[in-house]
Amino acid sequence: MIQPYTRITRETALNLKLIMTDVDGTLNNGGDQLSPAVANAMHNLKEHRITVGLVSGRTDPMLVAMAADLDIGGPLIAENGAVARMNYKSGLVDLGYSRQPAVEALDKLKSRYPGRITEREDNAERMIDIVCRAEGIAIEDLKKCVGEVQVLDSTYILHLMQKGIDKGKTLKRLLRLMDVPKMRPEEVLVVGDSMTDLSLFKLFTYSVLIPNTDLPEMDEKKLRKSARYISDHGAGDGFAEVVLHIINART
Ligand SMILES: [Mg+2]
Structure with missing residues (x-):
């Protein structure tokens, strides 16, 4: 059962060494800007020597630029897990x-739905995944059409x-590849807002769901079932309030 983020205990907060966070819908509402509250949280x-890394559907160059700008030293995972580096350097x-x-x-999708599948420009910078819009087509129909390939929203x-x-x-x-001392999964907190983050919630003990009002109800149910904690606020402010709670719990 998902709990409010205020239930993150002092012990958990003290053990924490790495926060891996999604970007869109979690740190901001799209675009490149982060609010002063998020910058302050970073x-x-x-x-407090808690490292931050980014785990996003964005391209690797976008995450490298954001991490360099914030000077955060954790791993960068781009394209929903397909592309990664240990840090921005x-x-x-x-x-x-x-x-x-x-x-x-x-x-396959383009020939099944002529004129209705639109690629986004940043596909040129993507190494493994492909982003597109499919106006008015249910995700279940897309999934049926592409067979073994994942369709993530x-x-x-x-x-x-x-x-x-x-x-x-x-x-x-990446955690297995880290330098000595190795990071244990219990020392990691993962933060995200959508179905692309479900695998993080399932594989890591400590996770925070940032509420996203654009989520289909079914997806929200699945995410709430797998995440351990939930923030009160949405993108940006939700992340900042969770960090503030963690910092206060440690001191
Ligand atoms: Mg997101």
Whole structure:
């Protein structure tokens, strides 16, 4: 049963070493701007030596720019788990994924729904997943059409991606690659707002759901079932209030 974020205990807060957060719908409502409350939360976490990383459907160059701007030193996981680096200064980790299944899925959708599938410009910068809009087509119909390829709805855009890739699995892989001392999953808090974050909620003990009013009811139910905590506020302010609670619980 999901609990209010104020139930995060002092012990959990003290053990925390890494916060991995989604971006859109979690830190902000899209775009590049972060509110002063979020910037302040990042600053407070640094003072408490809690590392922050980003785990998002955005492209790798976008996450690198955001992490450099905030000077946050944690792992960066882009394209919903398909592309990753240990921090914004290091190179890409070879995760061994392919874009070919997504390319084939997009072709299938375009021929099944002529004129109704729109690619987004940033596909040119994407390495593994493909983003598109499918006006007026139910996600279940899209899923049937593409077969083995994942169709993920971030509430901002649809992602087509090779089966078996997700944010949670990639974060687990990165934690195993970390330098000594290794990070334990119990030392990590994951934060997100949509179905693209479900794997994080399922694989990590400590998770926070940031409420998103654009979520379909079914998705919200699934997320609430898997996440441990929920914030009061939505994107940005919700993240900031959770961080403030953690900092206060530690001191
Ligand atoms: Mg999101």
